[in-house]
Amino acid sequence: MAAGVPGPARESAGQAVSSSPGPAALAMAWPVGRAPSWLLTLAPLLAALALWLAAIPAIDPDQMTDLGLIAVLPPAFYLALGLLILGFCALLGRERAGDWEPGAYIAAWIVILHGTPAIVYGSLRYAWAWKHVGIVDYIQRTGGIDPAIGYLPIYHNWPGFFGAAALLTEAAGLADALPLATWSPPFFELLFAAALLLVLRAVTGDRRLAWLGVWFFTLTNWVGQDYFSPQAITYALYLAAIGLCLWAFPARMPLAASPVGRVVIRGALLRRLAADFDRRAEWAGAASSALPDLSTVQRRGLLAMTLALLASIAVSHQLTPIVTILALFALVLLGQCRAWGLPLVMLLFTAGWMATGASSFAAEGIREVLSTLGRANENIDSNLIDASLFTPGFRIVSNAARALTAGVGLLATLGWLRRFHDGYLDLPLTLLWLAPVALLGMSSYGGEILFRVYFFALPAMAFFLAALFAPRSWRRGAASLIVVALASVVLAAGFLVAYYGHERSNYFRPGEIAAADYLARNAPAGSLIVEGSPNYPSRYHRYEQFVYVPLVAWPRGNVEASANAYSLADIEQMMADRHYAAAYLIITESQKVEMSVPGLASLEAIQGEIEASGDFAVLFRNDAATIYGLAGRQGAEP
Amino acid sequence: MTRDAIILAAIAGAGLLTVLLFAAGADGAPRAIAALLFLLIGPGLACVRLLRLDDPLTELALAVAVSLALETIVATALLATGSWSAGAALAALVAITLAAVAAGFARARGAGSPRA
Structure with a gap:
């Protein structure tokens, strides 16, 4: 240290004096016998x-x-x-x-x-973590990446993390990256x-x-x-x-x-x-x-x-x-x-x-x-x-x-x-x-x-x-x-x-994960998945095989482009489109929580309309999620 | 056996065990534990030990960071060339690790001169 430093130098060495209250000081006062200092x-x-x-x-x-x-x-x-x-x-x-x-x-x-x-x-917290698991799943299933992929291409263009995660997942003999992500x-x-x-x-x-x-x-x-x-x-x-x-x-x-x-x-x-x-x-x-x-x-x-x-x-x-x-x-x-x-x-x-x-x-x-x-x-x-x-x-x-x-x-x-x-x-x-x-x-x-x-x-x-x-x-x-x-x-x-x-x-509650698993297992490739919002476990398995349409996008629009198709007629029209192998509508508790901010469209109201219309069949339901299909549409049935 | 030799041998052993369990298609916790322990620290630690930094915390931090970096690079190379295979990636990392371990042993035998 140069001489004449205006401020006192911080000390990194010195005498062993403990001037703070704490276990060490207490140890001197208490009859702790010969307890090792690291234990104290x-x-x-x-x-x-x-x-x-x-x-x-x-x-x-x-x-x-x-x-x-x-x-x-x-x-x-x-x-x-x-x-x-x-x-x-x-x-x-x-x-x-x-x-x-x-x-x-x-x-x-x-x-x-x-x-x-x-x-x-x-379970894994945070919706985007589930989506990242989906990119690892893509590598595991297809043995590669597709930089020109239509949906979430950014991850395929900077795949380093996902490749390393796929390596860890496969080497560890795990079915998917969910435990690592958790x-x-x-x-x-x-x-x-x-x-x-x-x-x-x-x-x-x-x-x-x-x-x-x-x-x-x-x-x-x-x-x-x-x-x-x-x-x-x-x-x-x-x-x-x-x-x-x-x-x-x-x-x-x-x-x-x-x-x-x-x-x-x-x-x-x-x-x-x-x-x-x-x-x-x-x-x-x-x-x-x-x-x-x-x-x-x-x-x-x-x-x-x-x-x-x-x-x-x-x-x-x-x-x-x-x-x-x-x-x-x-x-x-x-x-x-x-x-x-x-x-x-x-x-x-x-x-x-x-x-x-x-x-x-x-x-x-x-x-x-x-x-x-x-x-x-x-x-x-x-x-x-x-x-x-x-x-x-x-x-x-x-x-x-x-x-x-x-x-x-x-x-x-x-x-x-x-x-x-x-x-x-x-x-x-x-x-x-x-x-x-x-x-x-x-x-x-x-x-x-x-x-x-x-x-x-x-x-x-x-x-x-x-x-x-x-x-x-x-x-x-x-x-x-x-x-x-x-x-x-x-x-x-x-x-x-x-x-x-x-x-x-x-x-995400177990019921939501069960609903998401239902879609991941049963929806045929080329299905349309209409979702209350993207805030639920999704896109973690076979993500590229589906088209996702969030009904209510987060207002800043930072998630996928949303159709914002609030109206029942819009939803029905989308789900009736025969270009899709099947069509599903999923509404879950955490979507509702995310959308419960006053001033945003309430999913509760949309769900109420859907239920009242009689045009939708319930394909899956539990305490945390419901999956609907369009009544009478082929391919919507499980 | 010196402490250094034990660490090097343990890293090599963990790498070989991971490959064996992977090749045998073993299921369950032993494979997961061996693979994660090895991949999260092994390749980097083998390289870091070569440098004899004499600073355990720095070595530990670098070992994990360098392991992840090597895995990212190997995986990206395979993905970008359209030749992804978890087995190949694992083999490459074990090869890198074993090379570093061998260099470590060679140096230990060659001289007692830790600081060249």
């Missing part, structure tokens, strides 16, 4: 897991309200989360805390938050955390600060891009690639010597500013003492791995390669990564794939590609709709999501300012924060891009959140750790509402 450290975690397991049987997803899952979580669940927060913060106060203990706490947090729906629902959210969240740790440890030598950044990331990543999807896997690979760039190929070039600086920095004022920034960046860089002393062989190996990560991103998703290119260019052009060829290689990978594997799709133009990126999570969609239409619970959920997003942005800004005030300029993370913001100018699809930007900016923002709340000296940081705990409680509360708030429409 992990006691809150083990207690939290026990509480959680005890809470699970009490969670009944059928009782969810418009507040989603939080309406049915028992007190023991919240107590478990509280214990994890306390235990984690106490851990931060311990000088000797290693890597496995905070890792275990964060892993437990992720397993509890993201494993609960997988366990409690007993457990994807906790898996991907764990991978996000591990990859983010790689990034943060490359930019700070303070391990506790890095862990705290990962902790805040898991508490604020509410946008739900962790389901079985190309964006989830590519996000993890993006973080890993950026982590490798900063960890294995760091550069600390003076701004004036960087490619951008050489062009931009002219004149005395700019030079003075750049010199000041350089000094701060150097202090921040000097704090990242964790950077390894790698041999040439090691660097070559890590470069090869980075290339593999970048290539797999390019063939799997549309938006992530663009963010990756932006981030890599920013790091290289401002002299923070010395592997200067990486952004060019990534550009080549991306353009190369668009010109070959994705040519049939890319031909329609990059703008078109960008505008179809909106396979957004329910969370995102519904938070952008006019809130005045919402039910009270819906409004709370929507506002929590907005408040959390804005709050994280604000707190991260304060954290950045605090670091700056302390004499640091965290240039790499500042660039990673700003790079995704460039997306705002690249596409105008609704306001949804805001949440994508949030998602990609979150790794850096989470670090600055940690920097805001972390004590300047861990040894004298008891008060700060209490603030960290309080901040964690507030952020976690916002997360629970924003992430779990829409679960009523993401959860």
Whole structure:
């Protein structure tokens, strides 16, 4: 550390003094005998897991309200989360805390938050996850992809994720990808955390600060891009690639010597500013003492791995390669990564794939590609709709999501300012924060891009959140750790509402799945499937053999083109069309839940009309779904 | 047997077991567990161990990420060339893994010089 640093340096080593209240401190006061210290450290975690397991049987997803899952979580669940927060913060106060203990706490947090729906629902949550299972099913059945396919071609043009998932499914001897998809959210969240740790440890030598950044990331990543999807896997690979760039190929070039600086920095004022920034960046860089002393062989190996990560991103998703290119260019052009060829290689990978594997799709133009990126999570969609239409619970959920997003942005800004005030300029993370913001100018699809930007900016923002709340000296940081705990409680509360708030429409009852299975088994190829909305388990088996017509498309029209055929006559006319081998109409509970927002056409009313008309025969019915055929039409019968 | 050798042998064993169970058309949990354990970490770990990074958490994160990346690349190559076969993809990944494991053993035998 350079002499004369204005702010006190964060300590990464020092005496073993625990100044925080917590298991370690309590251990000294209580007659615990010779209990091993790791047991005491992990006691809150083990207690939290026990509480959680005890809470699970009490969670009944059928009782969810418009507040989603939080309406049915028992007190023991919240107590478990509280214990994890306390235990984690106490851990931060311990000088000797290693890597496995905070890792275990964060892993437990992720397993509890993201494993609960997988366990409690007993089925795959979220309609788009089912549709992604359908692409894997297509590969399993047909032994390939069809980039020119008429329906959902985007997945066939960027098939990387689906190919890997098909490989895992087949190798594991599974009939379909549903089990993998069900457990994807906790898996991907764990991978996000591990990859983010790689990034943060490359930019700070303070391990506790890095862990705290990962902790805040898991508490604020509410946008739900962790389901079985190309964006989830590519996000993890993006973080890993950026982590490798900063960890294995760091550069600390003076701004004036960087490619951008050489062009931009002219004149005395700019030079003075750049010199000041350089000094701060150097202090921040000097704090990242964790950077390894790698041999040439090691660097070559890590470069090869980075290339593999970048290539797999390019063939799997549309938006992530663009963010990756932006981030890599920013790091290289401002002299923070010395592997200067990486952004060019990534550009080549991306353009190369668009010109070959994705040519049939890319031909329609990059703008078109960008505008179809909106396979957004329910969370995102519904938070952008006019809130005045919402039910009270819906409004709370929507506002929590907005408040959390804005709050994280604000707190991260304060954290950045605090670091700056302390004499640091965290240039790499500042660039990673700003790079995704460039997306705002690249596409105008609704306001949804805001949440994508949030998602990609979150790794850096989470670090600055940690920097805001972390004590300047861990040894004298008891008060700060209490603030960290309080901040964690507030952020976690916002997360629970924003992430779990829409679960009523993401959860599918066994009856709905039985109805969907009925169609998947019985509908002949070439059938028409009229559906209340696409929000139910569908398109997961033989999806390309059917024509889907949602009666009520989500108002922003981000799902498939909808006929919006509200009128009974329209529905009957469609279903009578002899071009289709058979015609079905399916209405399910989760479709109704999705459409229950006041102001949208009510499926209940449409179903009432259908029932009253006498023109439809019920082919399948249970407590959660009904499938109709047109009375008298051949081919509609099972 | 050193710790390094045990890890390398375990990765190779898991890969071979996965192929055997796949070829035999075995059903049930053992095949699923072997295949998922191997595919989610094996190929990447075999490569990462070659580099001797001496940092378990970094190795673990990289092992999973690189495994997924290799699977994505192999699967995409087969899909894009119209020659998809899960067996071929699995064979390719096991081959990559075994090559990395063999290189690891060769290096361990060749010298005790971890940092070239």
